[in-house]
Amino acid sequence: xIDIHPMVIFFAAIFTNNMILSNFLGMCSFIAVSNEIRTSLxxxxxxxxxxxxxxxxxxxxxxxxxxxxxxxxxRFIVFIIVIAAFVQLVEMIIERYFETxxxxxxxxxxxxxxxxxxxxxxxxxxxxxxxxFQSFAFGIGSGLGxxxxxxxxxxxxxxxxxxxxxxxxxxxxxxxxxxxxxALAFLGFSGIVQIQ
Amino acid sequence: xTTIAITVLAMSGISGFLALMLSLANKTIANYGEQxxxxxxxxxxxxDGGDTLLSALVDQKIFIxxxxxxxxxxxYCKVTVIExxxxxxxxxxxxxxxxxxxxxVRLACQLKVKESLRIQIPEELFSVRQMTCEVAFLKSVTPxxxxxxxxxxxxxxxxxxxxxxxxxxxxxxxxNEEEVYRAYSIASSPDDHEGLELFIGxxxxxxATTFVHEHLQVGQPLIVVGPYGEFYYHENExxxxxxxxxxxxxxxxxxxKYMKDHKINRQATFFFGARxxxxxxxxxxxxxxxxxxxNLEVITCLSRPTEQCHWDGDVGRVTDLIxxxxxxxxxxxxxxxxxxxxxDSVIPLxxxxxxxxxxxxxxxxxx
Numbered sequence: 117x118i119d120i121h122p123m124v125i126f127f128a129a130i131f132t133n134n135m136i137l138s139n140f141l142g143m144c145s146f147i148a149v150s151n152e153i154r155t156s157l158x159x160x161x162x163x164x165x166x167x168x169x170x171x172x173x174x175x176x177x178x179x180x181x182x183x184x185x186x187x188x189x190x191r192f193i194v195f196i197i198v199i200a201a202f203v204q205l206v207e208m209i210i211e212r213y214f215e216t217x218x219x220x221x222x223x224x225x226x227x228x229x230x231x232x233x234x235x236x237x238x239x240x241x242x243x244x245x246x247x248x249f250q251s252f253a254f255g256i257g258s259g260l261g262x263x264x265x266x267x268x269x270x271x272x273x274x275x276x277x278x279x280x281x282x283x284x285x286x287x288x289x290x291x292x293x294x295x296x297x298x299a300l301a302f303l304g305f306s307g308i309v310q311i312q
Numbered sequence: 313x314t315t316i317a318i319t320v321l322a323m324s325g326i327s328g329f330l331a332l333m334l335s336l337a338n339k340t341i342a343n344y345g346e347q348x349x350x351x352x353x354x355x356x357x358x359x360d361g362g363d364t365l366l367s368a369l370v371d372q373k374i375f376i377x378x379x380x381x382x383x384x385x386x387x388y389c390k391v392t393v394i395e396x397x398x399x400x401x402x403x404x405x406x407x408x409x410x411x412x413x414x415x416x417v418r419l420a421c422q423l424k425v426k427e428s429l430r431i432q433i434p435e436e437l438f439s440v441r442q443m444t445c446e447v448a449f450l451k452s453v454t455p456x457x458x459x460x461x462x463x464x465x466x467x468x469x470x471x472x473x474x475x476x477x478x479x480x481x482x483x484x485x486x487x488n489e490e491e492v493y494r495a496y497s498i499a500s501s502p503d504d505h506e507g508l509e510l511f512i513g514x515x516x517x518x519x520a521t522t523f524v525h526e527h528l529q530v531g532q533p534l535i536v537v538g539p540y541g542e543f544y545y546h547e548n549e550x551x552x553x554x555x556x557x558x559x560x561x562x563x564x565x566x567x568x569k570y571m572k573d574h575k576i577n578r579q580a581t582f583f584f585g586a587r588x589x590x591x592x593x594x595x596x597x598x599x600x601x602x603x604x605x606x607n608l609e610v611i612t613c614l615s616r617p618t619e620q621c622h623w624d625g626d627v628g629r630v631t632d633l634i635x636x637x638x639x640x641x642x643x644x645x646x647x648x649x650x651x652x653x654x655x656d657s658v659i660p661l662x663x664x665x666x667x668x669x670x671x672x673x674x675x676x677x678x679x
Contacts, residue, residue, distance in 0.1 A: 177326070185322050194326055201330040208342045219399050 120311055122253035125246070128311045129257030135233040136265040136295070137302040142233030146266050147291050149227075156270040158217055159228075160263025164256060166206060166228055167237055170199050171255025174238040175248055195238045203229045233262055244311070254311075269294065348428040352435065359425055365391065366420035375440040375537055376433065377479070378493065382421035389420040395430040397423050442537045443468050447530050448507055453593040456514045457559060458525055461500075462534055463507045470538075474502055474545045474570040475563040475647070475675070478510075478538030482520035485527050493537065494520035497649070497675065499562035501569035508536065511593070513559040543675035545570060546645065550671070551579035553638065553646040555630050555658055557586065560650030560677055565594065567647065568601050568608065581638070582610045585630035585654075589614060589621035611637055631657050634665075641665035648674035 135141045142163070149159050174195050182188050207225050211218045218225075228234065237258045241251040272294055281290050344361025349368065351357065359368035366382050366389050369375075378389040387407030393416045400408065404419045445462035453459045464470055472478075479493040500509035515521045528534070545567045556564045561584060571578065586592045592612055602610050613633050617623035626633060631654075641662050648655045655674045662672055 181322065181326065185318055187319055187322055190319065190323065193323070197327060197330060201334055204334055205337050205341075208337050212341050215398060219401070 120250065120309075122249040124309055125250050125311050126253040126257040128309045129254050130261040130264060131302065132305045132308055133258075133311060134261040134265055134302055135236060135258045136262055137299040138306065139233075139236060140299075141236040142231045142262055143295075145227040145231055146262075146269065146295075147288050150266050150269040150273055150291065153267060153270040153274065156266040157263065160259070160266050162206070162210075162217075162225065162228060163231060163233065163262050164259025166199075166203060167234055167255045167259035167262075168252065169255075170195075170202055170234055171237055171241060171251050172248075173198055173202065175241065175251045178242055191239070191242060192235075195235055199234050199238070200229050233258065265298070268298065344426045347425050349425065350428070350430045352432055353430070355438075361425055361427075363425055364421050365397075365418075365423045365425055365429070365431070368425055369420065370442075373441075374433070374437060375442055376420050376437060377540055378421060384419060384422050387419065390417050391420045391423075392416050392432040393418050393423070393429060394432060396427045397429055398426070436540075439471065440538060440540065441468060441470050442535065443470065444533050445508070445536050447528060447532050447534055450524075450528060450530055453511070454590050457591075457593055458512050458514075459509065459594075460512055460524060460528075461507050461509045462536060464505070470505075472498060472502055472539035474498075474566040475543045475673075476539040476541040477543075477563070477675075478508065478536050479540065480510075480520065480524075481535035481537070482523040485523055488519050488523070492519050494518075495540070497541075497559075497563040497566070497677075498539070499565045501566060501573050503570070503573045511559045511562045541675065543647075543649070543673055545647075546673070548645070549578060550643055550645040552581070553634075553641060553644050553662065553667075554580060554582040555634070555646065555648045555650070555654075556582070556584055557630060557650040557654050558591070558677075560648075560654075560675075561594065563649050563675060564647065565597070568598075568605070571608075572601055572605055577605070577607050580605070580608045582608065583630045583633045583637075584610060584612045585633070586612070586614055587616050588618055589623055630654065631661055634658065634661055638665060641667035644671070646672045646674075648672065650677060652676040652678065 129135075133139070136143065136146055145159060150156050177194060177198060178188075178191060182190060182194065203226070206228075210225065237255050241254050246254055269291065273291065276290065285293070342362060346358050347361040349357050349359055349365070351374070357368075357372045357374075359371065363371075364382065366376055366378060376389045376391060378386065382389075384403050384407075390408070390412070397418060400413060400418060401422050404422050407419055408417050443465050445464055448461040448463045450458055450460050475497070477495045477497045479495050482488070482492050482494060484491060496510040496512055498508055499511055500507065512521055512524045514525045543563065554564045554567070564582060564584075568580070568582070570576075571580070582598075584592070584598070592614070595612075598610050602608050611626070611633055613626040613628050613630065614621065614623050615627070615629050617627055626636070642665075644667055646662050646667055648658055655676055659669070659672055659674070663669060
């Protein structure tokens, strides 16, 4: 167990160890949904919520089921089904109680199931041997970091609408290039804190 | 051995627990109970909430036209929703025009029934049936047109107006990955309660036509849904102008058989066009009808007669026949059936001869 204050992990997950910009995880929905600030913000919220909850659930499942039975090697499949079941549940709840959010997320909601950032957080927290609070802070922080990145990208893409982009680079092409430049900018934060 | 048992038990336990949670959620959160759907303000049906409107209506034996089977890729299952149903979904936007959106048109296959709805559908759809028929015969009348007869199931309560069409379901077969419905006009008389006859032309690369031409066998079951269509015989005394090319002859033949069966002696002129002599299919049936019906006249033409045709009749298109033989279209009524191109060129011609557009009925066959 490493001794870092959960708040440090929380901020590090947003800035220095951003899921998208330093780990390049969760790229598919990042590229697909970053057209509009409002939609990316709601997807970001959904991802943050799912990350916070699954990091807790997976922490308990890992430390109270898998470790005692010495079945750590099953963590991939267990984390994946826990995440899938949880997203399914969230989808049912959003469809029933948050109609407007459901319509704005539409078909992107199931994308959270296969968002690698979520599996990534669960695996990192095990590899880095975080405790419960550290894991939760890492989960929420990663979610907020992911939201920050996708909203920033949506803002940039909104500006891009009035720019003339070479035909071959329109859409995902220019988005990937911008992601790279943003990642370079975020690289400036690296080394300030070590969380692993 | 024990580690294997523990692994299996632990995995089953975790999956079982998650499955239990999800099924509980499905029973409570995703359970919308029974909802009422009011159709055209006079019919009320009770459906399971959470189902799509299309499948809820099919459960009640109301068949909205749908070619893709509810995948949201054909855009046929449009219904007008007056109340309830929430916002239009992104998956519907490609199929619903802006004007239709303002009227409340939705795709029934995308709309989930979560609250009670008031919807409007055309009255005729109530008489639509889905039946499993059996192929009675299937023969080639030309190299590219098959004459198909199916036997209706014993208790099928199936009636149609002469001129209407049915959809047949082409199942998956080698080279075709998905089931599709395709529309074909009925060629038999409405008084034939035993079966239905269709003429099906081969369309290159067509999923359903290839199925009928190459895979369908006598005795096989075939799913038929119908009747549909706004093109049908209108009861009155006006002289009739009938125009068809190719398989467009089917609904006209149904109309003529109906008139014969009911001893209707309206003046009728049928202009029938084809490419070569062998494309003039079912001429013996038409000749028999012509001799039995004193006021029917069949006029044919070929657009591309060859040496082998030994054709001494008219050469040209149906438009040439109309120009040549139709003196006066005033007080008449016209029924056109065939390719959109033919219909678009015949309508102005008839208008020129004094026929108002509201008395021109047509069915465009898109292939």
